[in-house]
Amino acid sequence: METTVKVKFWEFLREQGLRQTAQREAILDLFLDSGGHISPESLFNTVKRAHPHIGYSTVYRTLKLLAQSGLAQEVHFHEDQTLYDRKSEQHDHLVCVRCGRVVEFQFESVERLQSEIARQQGFLPQRRKFEIYGLCRECQQRTA
């Protein structure tokens, strides 16, 4: 079933007149394996094992393509580094400030609240960022 995602990316490339390459495939595979929330840096370090000569630029460029194709989404939990998240339905995140763990959640009520607030202020909402930062269960125990 990951195959389906892969095929979508190849289709996207074809539509854009772009090419299917070994590097792009390796990067896509790692991105999918990661289960989401991967940084260009760690992806680069991993992909180097299979492609020792690959450059950072190829990783960055491919990740941008994944974002354009709609398969990935850029997120910014840790201020100065971009992570790439697997795109599914609109969802939000809980981020542990100690261990960095990220848990996704999806609540109807967030959606409703967003529409409601935007309407009141005359905004036409397009997307949102809802991130709750705190301590996950494990880190609470290690602290207390």
Next chain:
Amino acid sequence: METTVKVKFWEFLREQGLRQTAQREAILDLFLDSGGHISPESLFNTVKRAHPHIGYSTVYRTLKLLAQSGLAQEVHFHEDQTLYDRKSEQHDHLVCVRCGRVVEFQFESVERLQSEIARQQGFLPQRRKFEIYGLCRECQQRTA
């Protein structure tokens, strides 16, 4: 009443064994005048008028101090630049993706939703980011 805020900053500095300087005062004044959401860059450009020899580093360092003192808060609406927002109660933002306008809002229900979601996942919430991106009223008209 801005004076009160200023006094708080001087107190903070004194407690930390730090000093009150003309540059810090100029930066604080501009930060307060801006009404929030100011970038180091624009603050630097403005403060240069009164202090032609001031350096970027002084601006950055002072803004960090303001954040540490609890008077300011770093926010990241536009991916690659940090803005400094005046810290008041926890509040959230609507950001216009076209003109960059930022509107703050404060809804009891966001607070409740945050607690509810965190509880369900076993997180101890500390802070959040809730930003709705879209078109403000004016930009909708210019588009449609």
Next chain:
DNA sequence: ATAGATGCAAATGTTTTGCAGGAAA
């Protein structure tokens, strides 16, 4: 054959740091 893709090195933009001289306490 031809438009694209790659890898490298150099450039970018933002933020930080080292340091010598200057100022607040």
Next chain:
DNA sequence: TTTCCTGCAAAACATTTGCATCTAT
């Protein structure tokens, strides 16, 4: 006077770009 600040230039980062060389189509 002592400790902290400042401004400058240089360093650090993450990310992007120019370009000559390769490669998928």
